[in-house]
Amino acid sequence: MMMRMSSLFVRTLRDDPADAEVPSHRLLVRAGYIRRAAPGIYSWLPLGLRVLRRVEGIIREEMNGIGAQELSFPALLPREPYEASNRWTTYGNGIFRLQDRKGGDYLLGPTHEEMFTLAVKDMYASYKDLPVWLYQIQTKYRDEARPRAGVLRGREFIMKDSYSFDTTDEGLDRSYAAHRAAYIRVFDRLGFDYVIVKATSGAMGGSKSEEFLAKADVGEDTYVRCTACDYAANVEAVQVRTPAPSAYDDVPAAHAEQTPDTPTIQTLVDHLNEKYPRDDRPWAAGDTLKNVLVVLKHPDGTREPVAIGVPGDREVDQKRLEGQLEPTEVEPFGETEFAMHPSLVKGYIGPGALGEKSESGIRYLVDPRVVEGTRWVTGANIDGSHVVDLVVGRDFVPDGTIEAADVRDGDACPNCEEGALESARGIEMGHIFQLGRWFAEALELKVLDENGKLVTVTMGSYGIGVTRAVAAIAEGTLDELGLAWPREVAPADVHIIAAGKAPEIFAAAEKIASDLDAAGVQVLYDDRAGKVSPGVKFKDAELIGVPTIVVVGRDLAESGTVELKDRRSGEKENVAADQVVDHLV
Numbered sequence: 001m002m003m004r005m006s007s008l009f010v011r012t013l014r015d016d017p018a019d020a021e022v023p024s025h026r027l028l029v030r031a032g033y034i035r036r037a038a039p040g041i042y043s044w045l046p047l048g049l050r051v052l053r054r055v056e057g058i059i060r061e062e063m064n065g066i067g068a069q070e071l072s073f074p075a076l077l078p079r080e081p082y083e084a085s086n087r088w089t090t091y092g093n094g095i096f097r098l099q100d101r102k103g104g105d106y107l108l109g110p111t112h113e114e115m116f117t118l119a120v121k122d123m124y125a126s127y128k129d130l131p132v133w134l135y136q137i138q139t140k141y142r143d144e145a146r147p148r149a150g151v152l153r154g155r156e157f158i159m160k161d162s163y164s165f166d167t168t169d170e171g172l173d174r175s176y177a178a179h180r181a182a183y184i185r186v187f188d189r190l191g192f193d194y195v196i197v198k199a200t201s202g203a204m205g206g207s208k209s210e211e212f213l214a215k216a217d218v219g220e221d222t223y224v225r226c227t228a229c230d231y232a233a234n235v236e237a238v239q240v241r242t243p244a245p246s247a248y249d250d251v252p253a254a255h256a257e258q259t260p261d262t263p264t265i266q267t268l269v270d271h272l273n274e275k276y277p278r279d280d281r282p283w284a285a286g287d288t289l290k291n292v293l294v295v296l297k298h299p300d301g302t303r304e305p306v307a308i309g310v311p312g313d314r315e316v317d318q319k320r321l322e323g324q325l326e327p328t329e330v331e332p333f334g335e336t337e338f339a340m341h342p343s344l345v346k347g348y349i350g351p352g353a354l355g356e357k358s359e360s361g362i363r364y365l366v367d368p369r370v371v372e373g374t375r376w377v378t379g380a381n382i383d384g385s386h387v388v389d390l391v392v393g394r395d396f397v398p399d400g401t402i403e404a405a406d407v408r409d410g411d412a413c414p415n416c417e418e419g420a421l422e423s424a425r426g427i428e429m430g431h432i433f434q435l436g437r438w439f440a441e442a443l444e445l446k447v448l449d450e451n452g453k454l455v456t457v458t459m460g461s462y463g464i465g466v467t468r469a470v471a472a473i474a475e476g477t478l479d480e481l482g483l484a485w486p487r488e489v490a491p492a493d494v495h496i497i498a499a500g501k502a503p504e505i506f507a508a509a510e511k512i513a514s515d516l517d518a519a520g521v522q523v524l525y526d527d528r529a530g531k532v533s534p535g536v537k538f539k540d541a542e543l544i545g546v547p548t549i550v551v552v553g554r555d556l557a558e559s560g561t562v563e564l565k566d567r568r569s570g571e572k573e574n575v576a577a578d579q580v581v582d583h584l585v
């Protein structure tokens with residue numbers, strides 16, 4: 001259906017919205033694609049919705065193409081499944097919670113592992129039913145600490161999320177590989193300049209996780225790539241030379257041996273003095289670190305800042321461990337430096353010490369074996385089910401965002417140890433993840449194998465930010481004049497401008513528009529008459545960013561031609577008015 005500017009529900013704006021930080025946000029609002037309803041919550045106007053639907057369409061085609069089946073779960077979800085996975089607690093204030101009239105607890109789904117797992121559990125009982133790949137394109141809710149850049153980081157947003165269910169590890173590898181290949185096709189078709197990077201994986205040591213990052217300076221993720229090999233990683237996932245996860249088995253023993261002056265702690269102190277010298281006095285055992293954030297990584301890959309503080313008071317921790325102290329009696333930060341937003345501090349970690357997360361009661365400890373040059377200390381909680389990273393970073397923003405772990409250009413590549421790492425910024429467009437058996441375990445998803453034995457299913461989880469993709473495509477393609485959509489996702493194929501007052505101009509433009517429309521070309525026709533000058537129409541066309549602009553104007557009377565202009569390259573050519581359809585179809 002042809003869109004006419006005279007009736008299209010759009011108002012372009014000359015001025016930038018006051019809250020817009022990045023160009024795509026400014027232009028999507030100014031060109032009338034989206035409208036802010038509340039922080040991080042946006043309405044989609046007709047032009048925006050068309051782009052969104054096209055992006056969804058490409059994703060849907062590629063997901064269907066690998067044999068994934070589409071379904072749709074509610075956004076409004078009961079508490080119980082999220083209680084079973086412990087995410088009701090671990091999400092903290094990252095989710096929207098609400099109650100019904102009877103006082104029952106609900107949440108607005110931030111991601112749907114639980115629901116998919118339970119659905120498969122309800123319906124399937126045998127290995128013969130697997131593998132199965134299910135997906136949805138659906139609205140998600142996360143109460144982001146910093147909603148940002150329009151739909152790039154929303155609190156309501158659309159995600160394509162899929163989940164794979166297999167009985168064997170090899171099966172999971174195949175499911176993961178199929179999704180990875182589908183993602184490559186999706187991001188190629190969407191026209192992204194992107195990089196696939198190692199991402200942090202969850203509790204299951206060695207489980208695979210990769211992110212698709214669109215290269216963009218406005219991105220919130222920092223990744224590094226090696227100059228010599230093909231290693232690329234989100235800085236959150238940069239491998240450090242710490243022991244393999246299995247080595248955490250003896251972490252309690254290692255802790256038992258720790259005192260504030262054991263060599264490892266001394267190494268950390270030296271490291272801090274070298275890398276993060278303080279103005280007033282050197283770091284020493286007993287100090288609480290500034291700008292050190294301990295991130296608890298949950299099995300689904302979500303991260304949660306839980307604590308700061310190294311080194312600590314061993315005696316106090318020991319007492320707390322033995323249950324002799326109530327958490328409220330412990331004031332580990334009382335006399336030391338403390339630069340963290342208090343709302344973040346939910347626990348405490350010290351050398352040889354156990355931290356305790358007061359809210360959920362998760363206990364964890366940090367592997368104190370700090371290796372020289374390491375910027376991350378990795379550890380595990382006491383039953384090994386959670387991994388903890390200690391990020392030594394300078395740019396901690398006190399609202400829960402890690403700006404960048406401290407990986408610097410020049411650092412040696414941890415993969416080949418020959419090349420150097422270079423860092424750049426990216427927007428996380430997609431995330432694929434070998435979840436393993438954690439969720440299935442928690443929610444008791446088991447099936448019978450060939451031998452009639454019950455086995456726990458192994459899962460993968462795969463997400464694409466759909467609304468984010470719209471903004472990221474805009475960000476990657478716009479220019480100083482406005483938006484400049486790639487053909488695959490543009491709200492229309494051709495933008496026709498009736499430039500002039502003469503009735504012949506309108507008649508010719510109308511004919512080209514309806515002929516193109518009849519030929520299946522998506523047309524946006526600027527048929528506005530009266531006070532709207534050609535200049536205004538040109539500006540709007542440049543702002544809106546449809547790939548081909550047809551100007552029906554002065555040339556028509558003079559030479560019977562119209563001007564075809566490529567929005568991105570600016571190239572122009574004149575074509576006889578009656579040849580336009582042949583030319584474009």
Ligand code: ATP
Nearest residue numbers: 144152153154157159428429430431463464465468
């Ligand atoms: P980020 O690191 O940007 O917060 P995430 O790692 O929390 O993203 P995932 O849980 O991996 O996100 O979700 C899958 C995909 O959903 C992401 O790769 C991203 O494209 C998209 N996404 C996540 N959060 C948002 C958001 N607040 N607004 C828009 N898209 C989002």
Ligand code: MG
Nearest residue numbers: 142144302303
């Ligand atoms: Mg997030």
Ligand code: MG
Nearest residue numbers: 211221428431
């Ligand atoms: Mg992320």
Ligand code: MG
Nearest residue numbers: 301428430431
């Ligand atoms: Mg992610």
